[in-house]
Amino acid sequence: MADKVKLYDIPEEEFLLPGNRMCAGCGLSLIYRTALKALGPNTIITVPASCLTVLHGMQGFTSVDKISVLNTPFATVAASASGIEAALEAMGKDDEVTCVAFAGDGGTTDIGIQGLSGAAERRTNFIYACYDNEAYMNTGVQRSGSTPYGSFTTTTPIYGKTEHKKNMPKILEAHDIPYVATSCAAYPLDIYAKFKRAKKIKGTKYIHILSPCPPGWGFSTKDTIKMGKLAVETGFWPLYEIENGKFSLSTPSKRLLDPAKRKPIEEYLSTQKRFNRLSNEDIEEYKRYINQSWEYIKSKNLTTQLL
Ligand SMILES: Cc1ncc(C[n+]2csc(CCOP(=O)(O)OP(=O)(O)O)c2C)c(N)n1
Ligand code: SF4
Ligand SMILES: [Mg+2]
Structure with missing residues (x-):
């Protein structure tokens, strides 16, 4: 389990420089800035x-300082990480240098899933981080396997997506890898702690981080943290870790085992334009979906307590 982190544990050294090309209020900028602080300079990211x-x-220009970064074709990030890790092993440097694949939800849940599954099955020693802004944002908000139910994108019907999100952490859990965790851009201490933990573990580590996106979700750039917190506090996005099969809820989600402690899902859905076509039946469907995912979490929690 990740160690508890306080604000003053986070190094002041910056690896992500200001003045980059991200949108104002981008959740990914927050995630990446914090993850790089946890990973440090001896890291290669693909x-x-x-x-x-x-x-x-x-x-000719880059906003990342001191850390090596490689851009790879869309479907190949886990294969690219496998190659980097093999080279590090051949040079005897795999304990010294951390290999990381960092990809969006489209690059992970859809186009990159076979490479990731193969790398996990081969027990490749790397961290795979998926930042999940719940659509193909870079090309103008197309639906991905990770887009949530009822969310409007440029490739969904006018009333929004008809399926729920693909549960990627659960798919990786089924690969029996040593570490699976979820996190969210609104919780930098949680992000930092989980990357630090993953860095210490040998084998495949998977971290899936929810990343609010103002233009894609349709909210004001000042509300990124508010959106991330609502996703967690309503119970829509539970924060947890599974280390060597042991499940633990992370602090912001612990009390949400009690449904009465969860904020109403309407507070999350009604503040984003992508959900403005939802009917009352859709909201009821959300309530059912959230209860069902917490029933699963309860069963995991119980099994772990019995271990
Ligand atoms: C093979 C291939 N198909 C399509 C594209 C176009 N493309 C570039 S980025 C992108 C969207 C990526 O979505 P996601 O992985 O969710 O990351 P995000 O843009 O949301 O950060 C697409 C479709 C491409 N570069 N290569
Ligand atoms: S489209 Fe969304 S994820 Fe992409 S840079 Fe802008 S805010 Fe960030
Ligand atoms: Mg995306």
């Missing part, structure tokens, strides 16, 4: 086509 490649900048 990134597929996404908003993150835009953050890195065009040829």
